[in-house]
Structures are given as structure tokens and as C-alpha cells.
Amino acid sequence: MQVPSEHLLILAAVLFAIGVLGFLVRRNVIVVLMCVELMLNAANLTFLAASRQHSIPGEPNLVGPVFAIFVIAIAAAEAAVGLALVIALFRLRQTTESDAMQEMEG
Amino acid sequence: MADQLWLWAIPALPLAGSLIAGLLYLLGIERRAAPAHGAHDAHGQHSAHGDSAAHAAAHAAGHAAAHAAGHAPSHDDHHDHASTPNKGSAKLAALVACGVMAGALALAIKGFFALRALPEGSERVLESTPWHWIAVTGFQVDISMVLDPLSSALCLVICGVGFLIHVYSTGYMKGDPGYAKFFAYLNLFVFAMLMLVLSSSLLGLFIGWEGVGLCSYLLIGFWYAKGWPAEAAQKAFVMNRIGDASFLVGSFMLVKLFGTLDLSDIVNSIGAMVRSGEHTTELMVAALLLFGGCCGKSAQFPLFTWLPDAMAGPTPVSALIHAATMVTAGIYLVVRLNPLFAASEIVLFVIGVVGALTALIGASTALVQRDIKKVLAYSTVSQLGYMFLALGSGAFAAAIFHLITHAFFKGLLFLGAGSVIHGMHHEQDMHKMGGLRKQMPRTFLTFLCGAGALSGLPLLSGFFSKDEILAHTFASGGAYRVLWAVGLLTAAITAFYTWRMVALTFFGEGRYDKKHVHPQESPAAMTVPLMVLAVLSVVGGALGLPVVFGVAHALNTWLEPVIAPGRDLILARHGGEAHHLSHAVEWALLGLGSAIALFFAHRGFHAYKAGIERDEGLARKRPGMFGFLGEAWGIDNAYTQRIVQPIKLIAFVTYVVIDQFVIDGAVNGTAALARTTGGGLRVLTDGRVRTYGIWIGGGAALVVFFWIWS
Numbered sequence: 001m002q003v004p005s006e007h008l009l010i011l012a013a014v015l016f017a018i019g020v021l022g023f024l025v026r027r028n029v030i031v032v033l034m035c036v037e038l039m040l041n042a043a044n045l046t047f048l049a050a051s052r053q054h055s056i057p058g059e060p061n062l063v064g065p066v067f068a069i070f071v072i073a074i075a076a077a078e079a080a081v082g083l084a085l086v087i088a089l090f091r092l093r094q095t096t097e098s099d100a101m102q103e104m105e106g
Numbered sequence: 107m108a109d110q111l112w113l114w115a116i117p118a119l120p121l122a123g124s125l126i127a128g129l130l131y132l133l134g135i136e137r138r139a140a141p142a143h144g145a146h147d148a149h150g151q152h153s154a155h156g157d158s159a160a161h162a163a164a165h166a167a168g169h170a171a172a173h174a175a176g177h178a179p180s181h182d183d184h185h186d187h188a189s190t191p192n193k194g195s196a197k198l199a200a201l202v203a204c205g206v207m208a209g210a211l212a213l214a215i216k217g218f219f220a221l222r223a224l225p226e227g228s229e230r231v232l233e234s235t236p237w238h239w240i241a242v243t244g245f246q247v248d249i250s251m252v253l254d255p256l257s258s259a260l261c262l263v264i265c266g267v268g269f270l271i272h273v274y275s276t277g278y279m280k281g282d283p284g285y286a287k288f289f290a291y292l293n294l295f296v297f298a299m300l301m302l303v304l305s306s307s308l309l310g311l312f313i314g315w316e317g318v319g320l321c322s323y324l325l326i327g328f329w330y331a332k333g334w335p336a337e338a339a340q341k342a343f344v345m346n347r348i349g350d351a352s353f354l355v356g357s358f359m360l361v362k363l364f365g366t367l368d369l370s371d372i373v374n375s376i377g378a379m380v381r382s383g384e385h386t387t388e389l390m391v392a393a394l395l396l397f398g399g400c401c402g403k404s405a406q407f408p409l410f411t412w413l414p415d416a417m418a419g420p421t422p423v424s425a426l427i428h429a430a431t432m433v434t435a436g437i438y439l440v441v442r443l444n445p446l447f448a449a450s451e452i453v454l455f456v457i458g459v460v461g462a463l464t465a466l467i468g469a470s471t472a473l474v475q476r477d478i479k480k481v482l483a484y485s486t487v488s489q490l491g492y493m494f495l496a497l498g499s500g501a502f503a504a505a506i507f508h509l510i511t512h513a514f515f516k517g518l519l520f521l522g523a524g525s526v527i528h529g530m531h532h533e534q535d536m537h538k539m540g541g542l543r544k545q546m547p548r549t550f551l552t553f554l555c556g557a558g559a560l561s562g563l564p565l566l567s568g569f570f571s572k573d574e575i576l577a578h579t580f581a582s583g584g585a586y587r588v589l590w591a592v593g594l595l596t597a598a599i600t601a602f603y604t605w606r607m608v609a610l611t612f613f614g615e616g617r618y619d620k621k622h623v624h625p626q627e628s629p630a631a632m633t634v635p636l637m638v639l640a641v642l643s644v645v646g647g648a649l650g651l652p653v654v655f656g657v658a659h660a661l662n663t664w665l666e667p668v669i670a671p672g673r674d675l676i677l678a679r680h681g682g683e684a685h686h687l688s689h690a691v692e693w694a695l696l697g698l699g700s701a702i703a704l705f706f707a708h709r710g711f712h713a714y715k716a717g718i719e720r721d722e723g724l725a726r727k728r729p730g731m732f733g734f735l736g737e738a739w740g741i742d743n744a745y746t747q748r749i750v751q752p753i754k755l756i757a758f759v760t761y762v763v764i765d766q767f768v769i770d771g772a773v774n775g776t777a778a779l780a781r782t783t784g785g786g787l788r789v790l791t792d793g794r795v796r797t798y799g800i801w802i803g804g805g806a807a808l809v810v811f812f813w814i815w816s
Contacts, residue, residue, distance in 0.1 A: 024799050032795075098795045105793030 008049035016042035029089065029096045033082045040075045044068040110220075110232045113251040116213045116261060117300035123206030124293035127199035131286035134195045199286035200276045203293050207272045210296070211265035217253045218262060230255060230667055233306065240309075247367055250306035256668040259506060259661075260303040260438060263513045267430045268296050270635035274521050275422040277631030278528060288328060292426070295321035299431050303438060308357050308367040311439070315353070315403065318432045319346045325427060326419040335418035345412035349402015356395030360446075363388055369442055373671055376445040380675060390450040396443065397457060400436025406494060407464040410487045411742045414471075417479040421524030424479060429486050429520050430513035437493045437509050441502045444672030448500060451679065455585065458498020462592040465491030469599040471738040473606070474721070477534045478523045481607050484738070485560065486516055488596060492575055495593055499586055500676045501578035502669040503662045507650040508571035510661075514646045515559035515568055518639035522553035525628040525636065526611060533618065536610040537718050543612040545625040548633045550612050552640035557608045559643040561601035562703040567646030572597060573699045574650060580695060581687050597699065598706045605710035614717050654692045 015038055022035030044067075051064020086096055093100050217232065224230045235250040253261070272292060279288050298317025305311045327339030357367065363385055364372050379385055400406065405413035416428050427433070440447055440457070447453050468488030475481045489512050496505035527534055529546050543550040559568035576597070579590040618625070627633065650661040687695070713720045725732045734740060790801075 020803055024796055024803065027796070101795070102793035105791060 005049050005053045008045060012042045012045040012049065015039075015045065027097045027099055029086050029098050030083075032098060033079065033086070036082075037075060037079065040071055044071050047071070109236070110234045110251075110253070111236065112213070113217065113232060113234045113253055113304065114236070116210050116217070116265075117251075117297050117304060119206040119210045119213070120293040120296040120300065123203050124290045124297060126202045127286050127293060128290035130195040130199040130202075131284070131290055134286055196285040199289050200272075203289035204269070204272045204276065206293060207265065207269040207296065210300070211262075211269045214258070214261040214265040218258050221253060221255065221258050227667055235306075244365060245361070247307050247309050250310070251304045252306040252370070253304065254668060255664050255666075256438070256441060256506070257303045259510065259664065260434075261300065263510055264296060264299050264303065264431050267513050267517050267639070268299075268426060270638055271422050271426045271430075271517065271521065274425075274524070274632050274635040275420075277629045278422055278524055279420065284328065288325075288420070291321055291324045291328070292423070295325065295427060295432070299435075302435055306369060308360065308369060308372070311369070311442075312353070312357065315399075315435060316350065318427070318435065319343065319350070319403070322346075322416070322427050322432055325423040326416045328419055328423065338412075338415040338418040342412040342416050345409050346402045349399045349409055352395045352402070353399025356392050356399065359388060359392035359395065363392065373443065373445055376449060377671060377675065380445075380449045386450070389446065390453055393443075393447050393450060393453045394456065396439065397436075397447070397453065397460075400439055400494075401460065402436075404433050404436030404490050404494070405464075405487050406436070406460050406490065407467060408741065410464060410468070411738065411745065413487055414480055414483040414738070417477070417483050421479065421520060421527060424483070425517045425520035425524065428483065429516040433486065433490055434493070434509045434513070437490070437497065437505050440494075440497045441506055441669065444502050444669055445675050447497070448672035448675040454498050454500060454676075456498070457494050458579070458586065458589050461491045461494025461496075461498050462589040462596075463491070464488065465495060465596040466592050466599075467491075467739055467741070469596045469603065470735050472603045473599060474724070474732055474735045476537050476721075478526065478536050478539075478607060478611060479520075479534055481536075481603060482516065482519055482523055485519075485600065485603070486512075488600065489516065489560075492572065492593065492596070495579060495589060496575040498589070499575075499579045499582040500673065501575060502672060503650070503659075503665045504571065504574040504578055506665060507661050508568075508575055510649065511559065511567035511571040511643070511646045514639055515556045515566075515643040518552060518556035518636060518643050519560060521632070521636055521639065522549050522556060525549040525632050526553075526625075528628050528632070529625045530618065531623055533623070536607065537721070538618050539611045539616070540614045540618070540717070541612070541616040542625055546612075546627045548627055549636065552633070552636040553608065553612070555640035555643050557604045559646075561604040561707045562597055562699060563601075563707060564700040564703070565647065567643050567649075569699065569703065570647035570650055570652065573696055574652065576699060577652075577687060577692060577695050580691075594698070594702065598702050601703045601706035602710035605707045606714045609711045609714035610718065613711075613715050617718070652692060652696065654689050654696070 019035045019037075019039035019042060022038065023032055026032055026035065047064040047067045049064075051061045055061040089101070090096055220232060221230055224232075232253040233251060235248045237249050238246060239249045240247040272289070275288065275292065279285055282288065295318060298314050298321055300314070302311055302314025302318060305314060323339045323343045326342050327336045330336040330339070360372060361367060363379075364375055366372065376389070379389065402409045413428055413433065417424055419428075447457065465488045468484045468486070468491055472481045472484035472488065475484060489508070493505045493508050493512070496502075496508060526539065526542060526546065526549060529542070529549070530539060533539065555566070559566040562569045562572045576590060576593050579586050579593055616625075648660070650659050651657050653659065737743060790797075
């Protein structure tokens with residue numbers, strides 16, 4: 001039995017919503033980064049679901065998995081840069097709170 | 107004809123002299139900037155020397171007080187006779203200035219003889235056109251000089267009288283800190299004036315026209331540290347600008363009408379245009395506009411008020427610029443373009459009326475002046491009026507005749523007055539002179555010659571030129587008879603005030619402070635030019651003896667090729683018949699002129715021979731009349747009240763309403779709007795990443811929402 005695509009999409013939407021909410025409400029930069037990962041993975045799930053939806057039996061559609069692999073690679077790079085920034089920020093401010101950086105306030 | 111390149115040397119010499127003298131002056135300043143001098147510098151150039159600045163300021167303040175009190179004898183003094191440093195460079199500058207003037211005079215004489223050697227008629231022209239200046243399709247202006255009988259005559263006057271005044275100035279300006287600068291300006295003036303009369307195009311003429319205006323400004327304000335000369339200079343400049351604007355518009359119209367600015371081309375094409383009957387209105391308007399320029403430069407009603415104030419300059423300047431040469435530029439222009447003015451009866455009549463009115467205003471104002479230079483200034487205004495009266499009646503040669511004799515005798519009178527002022531330690535108020543004939547015999551005798559010529563005593567130069575003008579005006583008939591009567595009345599007044607001036611200055615008891623003032627004769631550098639000019643003033647009339655004397659009118663013959671086009675136009679209008687007076691009438695007019703001059707000269711002399719009681723009595727009995735005349739018919743006051751103050755009011759209103767409210771409001775409003783908007787929007791950028799995230803996320807959600815919705 002195959003999981004229906006709707007379920008996958010609903011799960012992706014839920015993950016994405018959790019990611020957005022976390023991105024918006026959490027102050028800890030590490031958690032914010034984690035939420036970004038959550039959103040990216042929600043997107044990955046959507047790609048894969050859509051890819052399966054459009055596959056013909058015996059001739060799989062590989063566009064979705066390829067995109068997903070790209071996203072995973074970029075997410076890894078992003079996480080590396082992001083965590084490096086967090087470390088730099090922590091050295092500067094002894095905190096990982098994002099609200100500690102308000103110098104660009106208008 | 108071969109290109110006469112040497113013509114350029116006539117104006118180039120004074121220009122070179124001006125540059126050299128100016129450089130010497132600048133060198134002198136540098137050397138003078140060295141310490142241990144300066145207390146004698148009334149010009150305030152070394153403001154570090156406190157006492158000199160205070161000196162100048164005190165003087166200016168004293169004068170302002172005198173002005174407020176009413177009668178203001180403006181002291182024409184360069185009160186620092188102490189020796190100036192670096193005399194050597196100043197002396198060299200004076201020597202160079204006089205030298206180049208002598209050179210220019212020699213060349214002008216050479217030009218005169220070269221011209222006379224040519225056959226009579228319109229071919230009597232020397233010219234030099236080294237290059238084209240402006241050359242576009244259908245319009246060309248050359249850099250070009252033309253020596254014809256008219257410009258030759260004026261060149262001789264400018265260089266001749268100019269040379270004498272330069273020599274005179276070496277004595278008069280002795281000890282002035284700006285000695286070299288004075289000669290630099292004076293030479294520059296002569297250069298500009300020569301450009302004015304020698305240029306072949308209206309544009310070149312305009313350059314000279316503006317150049318003399320500039321030099322006039324510089325020289326009137328020569329003692330600018332005293333305050334009021336600077337104001338007088340500004341006034342002269344602004345009044346001249348009014349006329350110059352009119353002149354420029356007139357020139358533009360001529361370009362439009364004739365497609366050229368070349369003076370001889372314009373003169374040659376006017377005849378055909380008038381006969382074709384086209385463009386008569388445009389011609390008339392152009393002529394009137396150019397005449398407006400002449401009114402400014404030649405101090406005619408209603409723009410004459412700057413000339414009396416111009417007396418704030420050194421006296422040689424008054425003699426050269428404000429009597430002999432610059433102020434006659436307007437007469438030169440009219441004669442130069444005589445067919446343009448002769449093309450319309452109305453224009454001629456306007457010129458005549460303005461001339462007669464100015465003559466009367468000037469002469470009547472001169473009657474009550476106490477300042478000897480002011481008498482001469484108003485007299486100059488009046489005599490210029492005579493010249494325009496002559497132009498108005500179509501007597502172009504007579505105007506030039508009077509211009510020449512006036513340059514002699516008025517130059518002489520101004521220089522004589524300068525000699526008196528010099529000898530009196532800078533006193534200009536005639537009420538504080540008197541009896542000077544004993545102390546200053548040479549000045550006195552030469553002054554008598556000038557006064558005789560100005561008042562038109564028989565057989566002196568002014569007599570012939572003035573009577574020629576009056577005879578022409580009389581002969582023109584019709585309404586010109588009224589102008590003739592005005593001219594005759596002016597002649598009477600002229601004789602009166604001239605001899606009043608002579609009596610007050612040289613006769614009677616000395617009214618000066620005998621303990622402190624010891625009048626003395628001026629040095630030879632000043633008296634020799636006086637004598638030369640005195641001789642010229644006496645015999646100058648030989649240039650144009652009346653026809654009834656049975657000899658040819660030399661100046662008429664000489665100027666014939668220049669004035670023929672305009673005269674022919676006037677003759678054509680009258681059916682080819684010249685206004686001829688019978689010999690009997692001419693003799694009668696000559697007799698009448700002589701009688702009036704002699705009678706009123708006698709009256710003026712006798713009324714003031716003893717002293718100033720008559721003036722005091724008049725001021726007591728008829729204060730209104732006295733004040734009215736003293737202020738030149740109140741014209742200056744009228745300008746202040748009717749023009750200057752309303753303009754100031756308008757300027758103030760526009761400043762407050764338009765500048766401060768509208769313009770500043772718009773500019774500041776724009777800035778305030780931007781600031782308010784920015785201030786409101788800055789709330790959005792609170793610097794928190796999460797807030798920005800909300801905006802991004804919300805925006806994306808909105809986009810997606812509308813995307814799905816549609």
C-alpha cells in the first residue's frame with residue numbers, strides 16, 4: 001500500500017508551518033537555523049511527492065529527487081555558514097539571541 | 107585700398123600704456139606693503155594701519171553729515187600730500203601714460219593729413235580689417251577700424267585734449283597713493299574711447315561704449331575709501347546701464363532690419379529703405395531706442411542725474427570724461443548713423459525737445475549751485491542738451507562743431523576749477539572763495555577765456571558754435587521756433603551763471619579762512635595745459651565761421667561726406683529746399699546772441715562781484731524756488747520717491763511673499779515631507795531579524811494567496 005500524496009503534502013505543509021512559526025517566534029539563532037532546515041525539508045518532501053505523482057510505472061520521474069539533492073547540498077552549506085556566523089556572534093556578544101543585534105534599527 | 111594696419115596703433119598705444127602703468131602700480135603696492143609707511147594711505151588698502159582706515163572713515167562720516175545738512179560742498183581732495191613711497195615707479199607710470207598719449211596724438215594727426223591727401227567725397231576713408239570676427243551665414247562682423255572725417259575729428263579731440271589732461275594730471279594727482287593706478291585707468295579710458303569712435307561696426311562701437319562706461323565708473327569711484335564717490339560711481343554705472351539696455355535692443359533691431367552691424371552698410375542702405383516706404387515704424391523705433399542709449403551716456407533728460415554726482419571723481423577725470431569726451435559719445439553715435447535719425451521727423455523732434463529741455467534744466471540748476479564743480483557739471487548737461495538740440499534740427503555738423511569747442515572750453519574750465527581747488531587746499535564751495543585773481547593770475551586769465559567761450563561772448567569759439575545751433579533751430583521753423591526760444595533763454599542763463607562763477611571765485615573779498623588757507627598758483631604742469639586750451643577756446647571758432655562772414659565753413663566741408671546722407675533725407679522731405687535764412691536774419695540772430703550773452707554776462711558778474719549776498723537774499727526770499735533749482739527740478743528726488751522706493755517696496759514684498767513664502771516654503775516643504783515620511787517609515791526597520799522575517803513571510807503569503815485566488 002502506498003501512502004497517498006495528499007498525506008505527504010499535508011505533512012509537508014505542517015512541517016513548513018512549524019518552520020515558519022519557529023523562524024518568526026524563536027530568538028535563539030540556532031533554533032532559527034533549525035527551523036530553516038525544517039522548511040527546507042518540507043520543500044524537499046513536496047518535491048518528492050510531486051515527483052512520484054507525475055511518475056509513470058516503469059519510468060520514474062527523477063526531477064524531484066534531483067532537486068531534493070540540490071536542496072540538501074545547499075542546506076548543508078547554509079548550515080555551515082550559519083553556524084559559523086553563530087559562533088562569531090557568540091564570541092562577540094556572548095549570546096545567541098537574535099534580538100541582541102539591532103544596530104541596523106532605523 | 108591698402109589695409110592701413112597702423113590705424114590700430116592709435117588705440118593700441120593707450121592700451122599698452124594702461125597695462126604698463128597698471129603693472130607699475132601693482133609693483134608699487136608690493137614694495138609699499140613693506141613696513142614703516144602707510145599712515146598716509148587714505149585708500150585703506152593697508153587696513154592693518156588703523157589710523158589710515160579711521161581717517162577715511164571719519165572723512166566719510168563728516169561728509170555724510172554735511173549731506174544731511176543740505177548744501178554739501180563735496181571736497182575734491184586727495185588730502186594726503188605727504189610723499190608717497192616708491193616715487194620712481196609712479197613717475198615712470200605718468201611718463202609712460204603721457205608718452206603714449208603723445209604718440210596717439212601724433213598718429214591721429216598723421217591720420218588727419220593722410221585723410222586730407224585723399225580726394226574729397228565718400229572715398230575719403232582709411233580702413234583696416236585684419237580679420238573677420240564673427241562670420242556665420244548671412245551675418246558677419248569684422249574686427250575693423252575706419253578713419254573717416256568724423257572719426258578723425260573726434261580722434262584729434264580725444265588725443266589732443268586727452269594728452270593735455272594727462273599732463274595736467276601729473277601735477278594735480280601728485281602725492282596720491284594711487285598715482286600710477288590713476289594713469290592706468292585714464293589710459294584705459296582713452297583706449298576705449300578711441301575704439302568707440304574708430305570701430306567700423308556697431309558691435310565694436312558698443313565695446314568702446316561699455317569700456318568708457320567702465321572706466322568712468324572706476325575713475326568716479328577713484329577715491330572710493332571716502333564712501334560717497336563709490337556710491338556716485340554706482341549711480342553712474344546703473345543709470346548708464348538703463349541707456350545701454352535700450353542701445354542694445356536698438357542694435358538688435360538694426361540687425362533684424364539690415365542683416366549687418368557695419369555702420370557704413372547701414373548708413374548706405376537706409377536711403378533706399380526710406381524711399382521704398384517700408385519698415386518706417388521699425389526704423390523709428392530703432393532710432394528712438396538708440397537715442398535712449400545716447401540719453402544715458404550723454405546725460406540727457408531723463409537720465410542725466412548721474413553726471414552731477416560723477417563730480418566725486420578727481421577733477422581731471424571730470425574734464426576728460428564728463429565734459430570733453432565720453433559724454434559726447436551719444437552725439438557721435440547720432441551723427442554716425444545720421445540717416446537713421448533723419449529718416450523720421452518725429453525722432454528728430456523728440457531729440458530736439460529732449461535736448462532743449464535738458465539744456466534748460468541744466469542751465470537753471472547751475473544758477474544756484476555753490477560747488478564750483480557742480481556748476482560746471484550742470485553746465486555740461488546743459489551744453490550737451492544744446493548739441494542734441496542741434497541734432498534734432500538736423501544740424502549734424504553744428505553739433506560736432508559745438509562738441510569740439512565744448513571739449514576745449516569746458517575741459518579748460520574744469521581744469522581751471524581743478525587748479526583753483528588745488529590752490530585752495532581742496533575747497534570747492536565758491537562761497538568760501540573769492541578774490542583769487544591776485545593769487546592765481548594764470549588760472550584766472552585762462553579761466554576767463556573758458557568762461558567767455560562758454561557764455562558765448564562774441565568771436566570766441568562757443569559763440570560761433572552756439573549761434574550756429576540756434577540759427578539752425580530757428581531756420582527749421584514750426585515748432586522748432588519754440589525750441590529756439592528755449593535755447594535762447596538757456597543762452598541767457600548760461601551767460602549769467604558762468605559770470606556768477608567767475609565773480610564768486612576770482613573777484614570780491616576772499617571769504618576763506620585767511621589764517622589757514624593760503625591760495626597759490628598751481629605748478630607749470632597744470633598751467634601750461636590751461637594756456638593751450640585757452641588759446642584753443644578763443645580761436646576754435648575758426649573751424650566753423652558763419653556763412654555771413656563770407657568764408658567757407660571748414661568743419662561743414664570736412665564732414666560733408668559723413669553728414670550728407672542724413673541731410674539729403676531731410677531735404678527730400680522738404681521737397682529739396684534747404685531752410686535758408688537771409689543774410690539779414692542771420693546777422694540779426696548773431697547780434698541777438700551777442701547782445702544776450704553780453705547783457706547777462708554783465709548782470710551775472712555784477713550781481714556777484716561784491717560777494718554772496720544775492721545768493722543769501724534769494725535763499726531767504728524764495729526758498730522754494732531756490733531749493734527747486736538747487737535740486738535740478740527735483741528730478742533726483744522724484745526718482746527716489748517714485749521709482750527707487752516703490753522698487754524697494756516691491757523687492758521687499760517679493761522677498762517676503764515669493765522668496766520666503768513660496769520658494770523657501772516649497773524647498774523646505776519638500777525636505778520636511780521627506781523627513782516626515784522617513785520618520786514614519788523608520789518604525790518598520792527595527793533591526794530585528796524576526797520582524798523582517800514577518801514582513802517577508804507575510805508578503806510571500808499574500809502573493810501566494812492572491813495567486814491562488816485568481
